Amino acid sequence: MAEEFSSELQTDAVAARLAAEALIVDVDGFEGPLDLLLTLSRTQKVDLRKISILELAQQYLAFVEKAKQLRLELAADYLVMAAWLAFLKSRLLLPPDPSEEGPSGEELAAHLAFQLERLQAMRDSAAKIMARDRLGRDFFARGIPEDVTRIRRVTYTATLLDLMQGYARIRTRDDFRPFTMDRDSVFTMEEALERMRGLIGYAGEWTDILSYLPAGWENDPQKRRSATASTFAASLELAKEGKVEIRQSESFAPIQLRKKDEDHA
Amino acid sequence: MKTMPEDIEEKEESLFEAPPMAEQERMCEAILFASAEPVSVKELNDRMPHGCDAAEALVHLRKRYEGRGVHVTKVGDAWAMRTAPDLGFLMQKEMVETRKLSRAAIETLAIIAYHQPVTRAEIEEIRGVSVSRGTVDQLLEMEWIRFGRRKMTPGRPVTFVVTPQFLDEFGLESARDLPGLKELRAAGLLENRPPPGSMPKLGESEDAEEEASEGQSELFED
């Protein structure tokens, strides 16, 4: 009887060793110590909720020991887990020391069991998701979707305040007309607009907007700056009105302008 | 049980019995829906289980979709599902873009509101720049201004006035409710009090001399 028992034990041990070796050979296939623990826990053949963490810790430590014998390099986190499990094992085996701080061995074991159960649950759930009917495999969307044409409608708004400000602006301008006349090196946008309105009828080809600067304003830097700015602003205004098109090939390149073709407007 | 050859044949046929017509209809429906192009009856039959009659299923399917938002239609030799033509308007998405009215348009509108009825020449006189046709057209199109009666001056120029829509939009009972210069000044919109007597006469232009009584200038000088 005893012999039979011991031989049974021996076969068990051999089987366990073979299993452990198989695991070790496949150690790269594990996704971290928790994954390894989960795999080891299956050898206990019990519900994860009834798993013996103490036994699992021993299995894990045996596994790491075996890996060392085989001179397999284990990643650091496997060793950290081994050290921790050894600590957990001692806590579980020794009677609690009331002077010791921190969570009890049972609490730590319970949490590890929770983690294993949670990981298993997520794996099962992932499998359930992947087993669902899939779009493009089991069910399908419309094969000839119809385009939705986007219609752009522009509405313009203005407020009473805009109106009042606009009016005030005009009246203020009237009041100070004598002063603005003094600023002889300032070419106003209104002036530029007026000048350009007369000229754009002839601007069939792309032309540098600088060619629209009034005569006598190109040389003095201050005058040139003012005239350039107002001519540019006037060009934008004309573009906004749909009278001209503006283009610029890149930053700082000459800005060009031409009359907008009525037919294409 | 029965061993007659015809019977056996019948049994074998029943092994391949076609699905009920309602099921065949569902199949046609799904294939037509998901297919990237119209599908011929032959292809439908090829794709559906043995013994199906796509042509008949299509008749039922077409009938089922009569009057619905989607129709089953024949495209050449093939069949397709299409949205009902009368619902084409739903296949457009209108994107309303709100833009601020241009400064030129606001100023023109303000002048018309404050000085109506006012001619184009008067507007240009007040703004100090010519008024583009586009600006006036835009305001006309928005129905914020309309043509008023012609002036009894040489050339009988048309005038512009604001519309009830404009008053409604800006929350005004009448153009007389527009804040006067005094209020504009009080609101800080007119920073400097002009020297007395320097106010240009409103609506002053070559063709507006006789219109003094019609202008609203007195409204703004109190």
Added chain:
Amino acid sequence: MKTMPEDIEEKEESLFEAPPMAEQERMCEAILFASAEPVSVKELNDRMPHGCDAAEALVHLRKRYEGRGVHVTKVGDAWAMRTAPDLGFLMQKEMVETRKLSRAAIETLAIIAYHQPVTRAEIEEIRGVSVSRGTVDQLLEMEWIRFGRRKMTPGRPVTFVVTPQFLDEFGLESARDLPGLKELRAAGLLENRPPPGSMPKLGESEDAEEEASEGQSELFED
């Protein structure tokens, strides 16, 4: 000029009266049918005439398509028409090659779906290994996950949540319909249980932060 506001209002209202529900149903049908992507109730209402109630029309429409070859399905806040899953065998031609996902990617996806919004550190804590950048990038690229709002914990780590595309891909009405969600919650497996004192931090990555146990997203707190 006296206007009669009530009169006008009444007239205007009748001009904009919503089409009958049967017509609204047709409209929803046409719009959903024409689109390969789910369409939100808001967009349906925007595209349908003034006064329509897409939400109600959809209820009728969904019922009408019950048991048909094409179904009306809800995907998050949006709706779509999809062929019945039992007819997938007819669609070999339309089948698209599904990308093979690694085990790590599948697990990460599941963890995000069940625990959202979830930080990278939390995913790592659950899987017990660090999450590779490639895995997250792949899921982001497939548009099955996206960044959620940051957690109000030290370091304000970003969170991940699943997208409507994920729901669409797996035929889920909402994240609440994830398989076994109720059971997992009842078993306490979706709780963010902090490890007791001296547990080793599993899969801790350099950017892992101390996560307060905030519990699950409001998505699951119905």
